[in-house]
Structure formats: structure tokens, C-alpha cells
Amino acid sequence: MASLKFLGRVLVAWFAAWCMLLVLFGIFDWHHGELPWFVTLAWFVGLLIALGRGVTHLYRVRTIAGRIDAETLSNRQRRRVEVPYGADEAFDIVEAVIRELPNVQDITGGRGGLQLRALVRLLPGDLPRRRGMPQQGLDRNTKVSATITPSDGSSSVMFVCEPDSSAWMDWFNPDGGASLEHVETLVRAMTQRLTERRNRERADVRQTAMEKELTAAQLGLLQAQVEPHFLYNTLASAQELVRTDPARADRMLGHLIDYLRRSLPRTDGSLSTLGQELERSTAWLEIMKLRMGERLTVHTEVADEIAALPMPSMMLQTLVENAIKHGLEPKPGGGGVWIRGRVEGGLLSLTVADDGMGFRSEGSGTGIGLRNLRERLRLTYGATASFVIGNNFPNGVAATITLPAKGVSDHA
Structure with missing residues (x-):
């Protein structure tokens, strides 16, 4: 019709x-x-x-x-x-x-x-x-x-x-x-x-989710395992101090307990805070100070106002461990570690610097730990976060993590 x-x-x-x-x-x-x-x-x-x-x-x-x-x-x-x-x-x-x-x-x-x-x-x-x-x-x-x-x-x-x-x-x-x-x-x-x-976006989402799950699994394993050699050395040092300096041994065990408690894996997958990560790293550094004595000095410059800022766990610890193991322990006479945190332009900048052996030492901190750190930053923040590591003046290495710091006023 x-x-x-x-x-x-x-x-x-x-x-x-x-x-x-x-x-x-x-x-x-x-x-x-x-x-x-x-x-x-x-x-x-x-x-x-x-x-x-x-x-x-x-x-x-x-x-x-x-x-x-x-x-x-x-x-x-x-x-x-x-x-x-x-x-x-x-x-x-x-x-x-x-x-x-x-x-x-x-x-x-x-x-x-x-x-x-x-x-x-x-x-x-x-x-x-x-x-x-x-x-x-x-x-x-x-x-x-x-x-x-x-x-x-x-x-x-x-x-x-x-x-x-x-x-x-x-x-x-x-x-x-x-x-x-x-x-x-x-x-x-x-x-x-x-x-x-839409298919590409779904594939990207699935890939990102798989990468996040893999990274979370690696992080959980990292948090669940305390390095045996660090634990054994700390306990051995505490055992020796019990006979010669009980008060010092008691401080060392207290720091070890505090470090172990703060190293428990986060089961909910949420972010930690700058304050919590600083407490964990401080407990670890106090143990190292008791072991290294006057060879190690620690300088912390982090304002209380920014302690509540969220950040991924174990990142600060990774940088601190690299500074000690690759920079200061091999150096005759030891040296210092500086931890600085500040917010500027809506970004949290967290720097760990040392005056140790620098990149000339074997194993300069560019291995799997920092590769894992970079990948976690990419998965968590995308292009809004960055990680830079380079020579410190006049000696040593300086590593800086930059993260978004939403809702926080700038602090010098």
C-alpha cells in the first residue's frame, strides 16, 4: 500500500x-x-x-x-x-x-x-x-x-x-x-x-583492575614479611643489650614492636596517611640508630598540619630503607637522613635525602622496590603523581614523591 x-x-x-x-x-x-x-x-x-x-x-x-x-x-x-x-x-x-x-x-x-x-x-x-x-x-x-x-x-x-x-x-x-x-x-x-x-574502555578498566590487584598482592606480601635479616639482627642486638644495657634493649624492643604492629597489611585496601607512614619509618629508624649508634642521625621536617594527608603505605619506608642500606651503612662513619614533607600548589611533596655513598655504591636503590613504587603511583594517581630520584648535594641521594593533596592548604 x-x-x-x-x-x-x-x-x-x-x-x-x-x-x-x-x-x-x-x-x-x-x-x-x-x-x-x-x-x-x-x-x-x-x-x-x-x-x-x-x-x-x-x-x-x-x-x-x-x-x-x-x-x-x-x-x-x-x-x-x-x-x-x-x-x-x-x-x-x-x-x-x-x-x-x-x-x-x-x-x-x-x-x-x-x-x-x-x-x-x-x-x-x-x-x-x-x-x-x-x-x-x-x-x-x-x-x-x-x-x-x-x-x-x-x-x-x-x-x-x-x-x-x-x-x-x-x-x-x-x-x-x-x-x-x-x-x-x-x-x-x-x-x-x-x-x-566502550570495549577499549572496558579492556582498560579490566587491565587496570588486574594491575591494581597484582600490585596490592605484592604490597600485601611485602607488608606481611619482615626482612628476616633485619629481624634477626635486631633481636640479636637486643639480646646482647639485655646483659650490658637493659634500658637500651628495652627501647629497641619497644621500637621493634611498634614497627611490627604498624607493618601489618591493610585488609581494606584503603590508603594510609602521612602521619602513620612517618611513625612506621621513625620506629624503624630508631632501631637502626640503636644499632648504628652515633653513625646515624635523623632529621624530620614534617608539619603536624599535613600528617592526616592520605598516601599509599610502605612508600616512605621504601625510600628510608634505600637511604640506609645503599647510602649510609656502606659509608665509613655513617651520616644523616632527612625526611621533609610540604604542601604547595595542591601537591604533597615528600623527600627522603641522605649524605651517603650516592649512586656510586653497588645497588643504588633503582631495583624492584622503586619500580614497584612507580607502578603503584601510576595505578593510584595516574599522571597527577610523580617520583624523582637524583644526586644530593654535595653527597648522597635525594628521592621525592609528589602526590595530590586535595582539600589542604599550602604549607611552606
């Missing part, structure tokens, strides 16, 4: 044009009010061509859409696509999709106006035609426009495809399904790109 109505509309339009010609020739008394034979012939040929193009239009519409109704038969097509991204990202996707249309030219528009326009030029042979039916001169190019409407965290894209001629021409000259084909192509391309993008 829709097909008959469509062809009937074409017939009505051409017969209306015939009637208009009769009226005009009658009013102006051209050829005594009668149509010349060549006008009648031209009208008849035009009607046949229009009917042939109408049949072609019906065939292509059924092939493209799989159905024939008022929506698919229209020469002017519009489709709305919901995009789960902001207007800027949606604009980039729409622009890429339009540029991939065959024979597309004259792409105009701007990001500020959130609108794109283009012209798809019809080349000879693009549309099927019946034998003997002329094609060029009646075929029309297709105008394509896309309007992006932003919403809360998402966007809506309206595609419009229509012939580049006045709407009244649609009654006389169907476009052969060109607008329908182009708008369906745009919708399919948009859907494919959005699906690919």
Missing part, C-alpha cells in the same frame, strides 16, 4: 504540472491554448523517468531498510544517536564518521557551534537505473548535517540527510534512497565507533 501511495504521489505531481501547463497556455493563448507536441512529449518522457526512478527508489529503500513505509520512503531522513560522552568527544567522533562517507566534500562547521555540514556528491554510476533511463541531470547531491546537543556528561547527535534541492522537487524526482542510505551509514558508523570505544 505504501508503494502504491508513493507512486500515486508522483503521478499526481506530474498531472498537476500538466494541468498548470494547460492553464498557462490557455491564459497567454500560446499556440491557441493548445500544448505543442514537443511539450507533450517532454512531459510524457519526464513522467516515465520519474516513475522509473520511483520504482528504483522503492527497490533501494526495501534493500536498505528491509521495509517500506512513510518513514523510509521520505527523501529527507533524520536520526538521533545518544552518545555517552561530552560534547567535545562527541564532536570528534561525528567529524570522523562524516569524513568517512564516500564522495564527501565541503565539510564545514565548528566545535564552538557543535554543528557540522557536508555535501555528498553523486558520481555517475552511484545509483542503479533502468535500461534507457537517463541518470545525470536528474540525480541530486545529498546534504548532510549533524547537530550535537550536550547534556549532563553525555550528548545527543541529530543527523539530517536530504537532497540539495527544494522540497517541492521531491514530488517529481525521488532521490533513489540516497538520503536513507547515507543516514543509515552514519548511524551504523557511530554505533560501531561507540562500541569499539
